[in-house]
Amino acid sequence: MHLTSLSLSHFRSHKRVRLEMDARPVAIYGPNGAGKTNLIEAVSLFSPGRGLRRASAAEMARRPEALGWKISGSVAGAEGRHEIAFTSEGGNARQVQIDDKNASQVALGRLCRVVWLIPSMDRLWIEGADGRRRFLDRAVLSFFPDHAQAVLDYEKAMRERNRLLKEQVRDAHWYGALEAQMARSGAEVYANRVATVSRLAQSQAEAETQFPVAALELTQTEGAMPETEVDLREALAESRFRDLAAGRTLVGPHRTDLYGVFAAKGVPASDCSTGEQKALLISLILANARALAQDLGAPPIVLLDEIAAHLDAGRRAALYDEICALGAQAWMTGTGPELFAELGARAQHLAVHEDGPESLVTSGSNPY
Numbered sequence: 001m002h003l004t005s006l007s008l009s010h011f012r013s014h015k016r017v018r019l020e021m022d023a024r025p026v027a028i029y030g031p032n033g034a035g036k037t038n039l040i041e042a043v044s045l046f047s048p049g050r051g052l053r054r055a056s057a058a059e060m061a062r063r064p065e066a067l068g069w070k071i072s073g074s075v076a077g078a079e080g081r082h083e084i085a086f087t088s089e090g091g092n093a094r095q096v097q098i099d100d101k102n103a104s105q106v107a108l109g110r111l112c113r114v115v116w117l118i119p120s121m122d123r124l125w126i127e128g129a130d131g132r133r134r135f136l137d138r139a140v141l142s143f144f145p146d147h148a149q150a151v152l153d154y155e156k157a158m159r160e161r162n163r164l165l166k167e168q169v170r171d172a173h174w175y176g177a178l179e180a181q182m183a184r185s186g187a188e189v190y191a192n193r194v195a196t197v198s199r200l201a202q203s204q205a206e207a208e209t210q211f212p213v214a215a216l217e218l219t220q221t222e223g224a225m226p227e228t229e230v231d232l233r234e235a236l237a238e239s240r241f242r243d244l245a246a247g248r249t250l251v252g253p254h255r256t257d258l259y260g261v262f263a264a265k266g267v268p269a270s271d272c273s274t275g276e277q278k279a280l281l282i283s284l285i286l287a288n289a290r291a292l293a294q295d296l297g298a299p300p301i302v303l304l305d306e307i308a309a310h311l312d313a314g315r316r317a318a319l320y321d322e323i324c325a326l327g328a329q330a331w332m333t334g335t336g337p338e339l340f341a342e343l344g345a346r347a348q349h350l351a352v353h354e355d356g357p358e359s360l361v362t363s364g365s366n367p368y
Contacts, residue, residue: 001075001076001077001078001112001113001296001298001299001300001301001329002021002022002023002075002076002077002301002329003021003043003046003073003074003075003076003301003329004020004021004022004073004074004075004076004081005018005019005020005021005072005073005074006018006019006021006039006042006043006071006072006073007019007070007071007072007073008039008042008069008070008071009069009070009071010061010062010068010069010070011038011042011060011061011062011069011070011071012035012038012041012042012060012062013034013035013038013062014035014038014039014062015062017039019350021329021348022348023076023327023329024329024346024347024348025320025323025324025328025329025330025331025332025343025346025347025348026329026330026331026332026347026348026350027332027334027337027339027340027343027347027348027349027350028040028331028332028333028334028350028352029333029334029335029336029337029339029340029349029350029351029352030335030351030352030353030354031335031354032335033354034352034353034354035352036305036333036352037118037305037333039331039333039350039352040052040116040303040305040331040333041053041055041060042071043073043114043301043303043331044114044116044303045071045086045094046073046075046084046108046112046114046301047108047109047112047113047114047141047142048105048106048108048109048141048145048148049105049138049141049148052116052118052303052305054134056091057069057088057091057092057093057094058088058091060088061088061091067089067090068087068088068089068090069087069088070085070086070087070088071085071086071087072084072085072086073085075111075112077111077112077296077298078296078297078298079111082098082099082111082112083098083099083100084096084097084098084108084111084112085097096108098111105148106145106146106148106149109141109145109148110145112300112301113142113292113296113300113301114142114300114301114302114303115138115139115142115285115288115289115292115300115301115302115303116138116285116302116303116304116305117281117282117285117303117304117305117307118303118305118306119305119306121135121281122274122277122278122281122310124277124281125260125268125269125270125272125277125280126270126277129221129255129256129257129258132257132258133254133256133257133258135258136193136196136197136258137151137193139196139200139284139288140192140193140196142288142292142300143192143195143196143199143291143292143295144192144195144196147188147189147192150185150188150189150192151185151189153181153184153185154181154182154185154186154189154252154253154254155254157178157179157181157182157185158178158182158249158252158254160178161175161178161179161182161236161249162247162248162249164178165240165243165244165246165247165248165249166247166248168244170244172237172240175236175237175240179233179236179237180233182232182233182236182249182252183229183230183232183233183236184229186229186232186252186253187226187227187228187229187232189253190218190225190227190253190256191227193218193253193256194218194227197216197217197218197258199291200216200284200287200288200291201215201216202291203287203288203290203291203294204283204284204287206290207286207287207290209283209286209318209322210315210318210322211279211280211282211283211286211315211318211319211322212262212263212264212276212279212280212283213263213264213283214260214261214262214263214269214280214281214283214284215260215261215262215263216258216259216260216261216284217258217259217260217261218256218257218258218259219256219257219258219259220255220256220257221255221256221257222250222251222255223251223255225252225253225255225256226251232251232252235251235252236249236251236252239251260280262276262280274310275310275311278310278311279311279315282307282319285302285304286322286323286326288300289302289326289328290326293326293327293328298327299326299327299328300328301328301329301330301331302323302328302329302330302331303330303331304330304331304332304333305332305333306333306334307319307332307333307334308334308339313342316339316342317342320340320342320343320346320347324343324346337349337351
């Protein structure tokens with residue numbers, strides 16, 4: 001699974017970009033602010049969701065003159081080659097087309113799988129539970145393309161239920177349909193998460209890697225998670241009086257957290273060094289990619305922004321070896337070509353330059 005072409009028009013800092021590439025990893029280097037991350041953000045939109053920055057369509061437009069933007073590319077995968085395009089006009093939500101036909105985010109997720117690791121994730125183990133849930137749900141979405149819709153359905157019903165709670169509505173009839181929807185979608189969300197954690201654990205156990213294994217466990221910030229639809233519906237009904245006092249829903253998958261441990265040391269990930277935390281994250285991203293390669297017959301596209309941070313030369317070389325062995329088209333960014341010297345001719349090398357009002361991307365052979 002890889003991009004064979006990528007075109008940008010008025011996207012972020014790039015007025016126009018046209019790239020042609022093969023299935024090898026893509027090493028992107030250039031000065032800070034040149035638009036390297038903008039390139040891989042464009043690639044992240046080839047999977048369902050809001051992309052690696054979770055930005056709105058309006059925020060992605062090149063300012064000040066652009067009224068909209070367009071991204072297009074050709075994706076080669078197990079199901080053949082497809083032309084995919086995204087457009088946004090006037091700040092409106094992006095529209096998806098697959099082979100010149102309007103398509104949904106779910107359809108997109110069945111054709112192209114993308115996983116990523118970006119610097120903001122480096123704080124995953126020490127930030128709040130919301131960030132860990134988002135990280136987990138990105139992994140879940142790579143295995144279950146319908147997961148995003150289940151999350152949206154659950155959150156929409158929960159917002160309505162929370163509104164009733166804040167208004168101190170006590171009539172049970174107002175809650176029944178909302179809690180039924182929350183139970184249906186919430187049980188699906190939790191089951192998908194459990195299956196994904198199990199799949200990641202299996203993939204890590206089967207791999208020979210220089211990156212440490214991260215043992216994962218789903219926990220709840222309070223109490224236990226009712227796992228079945230029936231149990232969750234009953235728990236929501238029983239929790240109404242408590243929820244009325246709190247003004248919000250206190251039970252459900254929105255209270256789930258992801259707990260990680262450096263398995264070899266038995267140390268919680270939150271207590272590990274910065275380098276160890278980074279290595280654990282890389283281990284999970286690689287496990288996600290390996291599992292998808294086994295399930296789909298082809299590895300996903302992998303995005304690694306400023307990946308060299310906190311990695312010494314030895315571990316950096318090990319990462320590149322694993323990516324190449326996996327056969328993944330990994331888009332990696334860094335400030336200089338020396339950070340990708342260990343890749344040699346195994347990768348495509350792109351230099352991003354600041355040149356006046358727009359960033360120009362030029363392709364070239366290995367600079368070493």
